[in-house]
Amino acid sequence: MKLFEAEHLSKRFGDQVVLQDITLACEEGELVGIMGPNGAGKTTCFNVLTGRFRPDRGRVTFAGEDITGLAPREIARRGISRSFQIMNLFDDYSALDNVLIATPHVRRQGFNPWRDLGADSTAQDLAAAVLARIGLAGKERVVAKSLSYGERRALEIGVALAAEPRMLFLDEPTAGLGAEGTARLAELVRELRKQVTILIIEHDMKFLFSLADRISVIHWGQVIAQGTPAELRQNEWVARSNLGALA
Amino acid sequence: MHLPAGRAALVPAPMLLLLGLLLSTPLWIAQVGLYQYLALEIMIWMMFALGFNLLLGFTGLPSFGHGAYFGIGAYAFGLLQLKVWPNLWFDLFGAVLVAACLGGVVALFISHRRGIYYALLTIAFGQVFWFIANKWHTVTGGEDGLLNIKRLPADFGVVSFSLTSNNALFYFCLAVFAVVLIALWRLVHSPLGRVLSAIKQNETRASFVGYDVWRYKWLAFTLSAGVAGLAGALFAMAQQSAYPNVMSLHNSGFVVMMVLVGGGLVSFWGPVIGATFFILARDLLGVYTETWLLWYGLVFMLMVIFKPDGIAGIWQAWRRRRPAASRKPQVVAASVPVALVQRGADEAV
Numbered sequence: 001m002k003l004f005e006a007e008h009l010s011k012r013f014g015d016q017v018v019l020q021d022i023t024l025a026c027e028e029g030e031l032v033g034i035m036g037p038n039g040a041g042k043t044t045c046f047n048v049l050t051g052r053f054r055p056d057r058g059r060v061t062f063a064g065e066d067i068t069g070l071a072p073r074e075i076a077r078r079g080i081s082r083s084f085q086i087m088n089l090f091d092d093y094s095a096l097d098n099v100l101i102a103t104p105h106v107r108r109q110g111f112n113p114w115r116d117l118g119a120d121s122t123a124q125d126l127a128a129a130v131l132a133r134i135g136l137a138g139k140e141r142v143v144a145k146s147l148s149y150g151e152r153r154a155l156e157i158g159v160a161l162a163a164e165p166r167m168l169f170l171d172e173p174t175a176g177l178g179a180e181g182t183a184r185l186a187e188l189v190r191e192l193r194k195q196v197t198i199l200i201i202e203h204d205m206k207f208l209f210s211l212a213d214r215i216s217v218i219h220w221g222q223v224i225a226q227g228t229p230a231e232l233r234q235n236e237w238v239a240r241s242n243l244g245a246l247a
Numbered sequence: 248m249h250l251p252a253g254r255a256a257l258v259p260a261p262m263l264l265l266l267g268l269l270l271s272t273p274l275w276i277a278q279v280g281l282y283q284y285l286a287l288e289i290m291i292w293m294m295f296a297l298g299f300n301l302l303l304g305f306t307g308l309p310s311f312g313h314g315a316y317f318g319i320g321a322y323a324f325g326l327l328q329l330k331v332w333p334n335l336w337f338d339l340f341g342a343v344l345v346a347a348c349l350g351g352v353v354a355l356f357i358s359h360r361r362g363i364y365y366a367l368l369t370i371a372f373g374q375v376f377w378f379i380a381n382k383w384h385t386v387t388g389g390e391d392g393l394l395n396i397k398r399l400p401a402d403f404g405v406v407s408f409s410l411t412s413n414n415a416l417f418y419f420c421l422a423v424f425a426v427v428l429i430a431l432w433r434l435v436h437s438p439l440g441r442v443l444s445a446i447k448q449n450e451t452r453a454s455f456v457g458y459d460v461w462r463y464k465w466l467a468f469t470l471s472a473g474v475a476g477l478a479g480a481l482f483a484m485a486q487q488s489a490y491p492n493v494m495s496l497h498n499s500g501f502v503v504m505m506v507l508v509g510g511g512l513v514s515f516w517g518p519v520i521g522a523t524f525f526i527l528a529r530d531l532l533g534v535y536t537e538t539w540l541l542w543y544g545l546v547f548m549l550m551v552i553f554k555p556d557g558i559a560g561i562w563q564a565w566r567r568r569r570p571a572a573s574r575k576p577q578v579v580a581a582s583v584p585v586a587l588v589q590r591g592a593d594e595a596v
Contacts, residue, residue, distance in 0.1 A: 050455070072454045073454045073457050073460070076454075076456055076457035081456070088451060088452045089452065090448040090449050091448055091449070092444075093444075093445065093448065097441070100441075101441055101453075104457070106438055107456070107457050110439060110458060111438075111439055112437055112439055113430075113437045113439040116255050116433070116437065117436060117437060117438050118254045118255050118436060119255070163456050
């Protein structure tokens with residue numbers, strides 16, 4: 001059985017059709033990519049999959065359960081976590097607190113008004129371990145808005161990761177990163193995919209082709225091609241478009 | 248809000264200092280030309296402002312109608328005492344409960360909003376309560392207010408203390424204040440407090456990591472209304488009456504000004520500083536001019552323009568030995584109270 005499945009998703013805003021009959025699927029442990037030009041509907045697709053928007057038609061299932069149209073928090077609690085293309089951090093919190101607040105350990109006691117969170121060593125250790133995984137060890141006490149751009153991108157993933165997801169959605173994780181940053185990120189994603197199923201939206205073809213098991217190409221709100229990186233290289237449509245040239 | 252990392256002290260130094268200072272007021276307050284009742288009043292406002300800052304400073308929700316819950320506490324305390332059972336504990340607890348419940352009902356209607364819409368809704372609901380207090384003569388006494396509210400004795404079973412003197416009432420309120428202060432201090436360091444602050448910083452992200460943002464916002468408002476109700480009940484006891492005036496837009500604006508001038512957006516202690524500053528300014532400037540609010544309003548505007556982090560912010564900047572952080576004032580938090588001050592100043596003139 002597939003871990004994650006989206007079938008025949010459609011979404012329109014007013015009379016503009018943004019997504020049309022999108023079907024995607026992910027096996028447990030897979031790394032699936034979504035690529036496509038700007039404005040193709042990739043991020044909208046993510047927003048529909050993670051509960052920000054409700055699809056007009058179609059069905060999303062996760063671990064056998066229908067999650068179509070559930071609120072973001074409901075989807076998050078079922079084990080889907082996402083990062084954002086435009087950075088979405090708790091800016092006044094330290095790197096550690098950003099991650100800390102996202103852990104299920106803290107979420108479960110979220111209504112506790114008495115316990116001192118600063119003295120909760122389990123929570124602190126959990127958060128520090130996440131920071132170490134994303135390469136931010138030593139930056140625990142730095143306020144998020146004072147981190148460098150690359151560090152903030154990493155923390156963006158860290159917050160998603162802290163929720164201990166079964167499935168991780170990454171929305172353009174390389175956005176704004178230089179070659180070196182992208183290489184480091186690729187390494188991180190390679191490490192993460194050993195533990196968690198990942199769906200990535202990406203612009204950077206090289207990055208995606210080197211990592212993904214399978215890729216869906218979205219254009220004009222439709223899936224126009226699907227397959228392994230090797231298959232896509234052979235795909236006539238992809239080869240003829242500038243997408244193929246980049247790959 | 249930057250909270251220091253690591254374990255929080257149960258009773259931190261500023262709290263000891265504050266409680267010690269308040270406790271010692273009967274020894275020196277007359278010598279410096281002030282009077283005990285003033286200390287009592289400042290303390291009640293501190294409590295109100297601290298509870299209010301849970302909402303404004305920690306959760307980032309601007310309520311400009313919070314005087315309503317202060318007033319509801321005052322009226323509830325009076326009515327329970329006059330009509331139900333004149334028992335201090337019952338009436339105090341009842342006042343908190345009534346204020347929190349009505350706050351909770353209002354929060355049902357506003358918790359899906361934020362920013363300016365949130366602020367406008369709080370004003371609208373605040374005005375509704377103020378209007379009811381004004382017009383429902385048979386219950387609230389209308390514009391005449393609710394008179395003859397008694398300072399009930401604090402009965403501990405074996406021993407009972409009379410609270411009729413200002414000094415006795417002051418000590419009693421100080422004890423209540425200490426409890427509220429410790430509870431709020433714990434709260435802001437607890438998971439709940441941290442989540443509220445996370446929601447202030449980024450509501451969207453908080454929901455995407457699994458928090459039910461609506462419920463937390465509802466709870467922040469309700470708790471804050473409950474604390475306001477407690478402060479209001481103590482105020483009714485201090486004044487021995489309850490007037491619709493305490494529920495007015497004015498009063499709601501005062502608590503916003505206290506919190507912002509004191510530095511509630513950057514420090515837990517901001518409301519404490521702000522309440523002291525405001526009431527002292529009222530009394531000291533009030534001696535010289537009836538238009539003291541005009542001058543206070545000017546100070547407030549200058550603060551919002553040049554030192555938006557308030558007195559606590561100036562202190563923090565000085566401690567860091569660096570130029571003050573050039574943080575921009577929050578648009579909503581800053582502009583609406585300015586309008587309130589202007590209105591208040593107009594009317595005072």
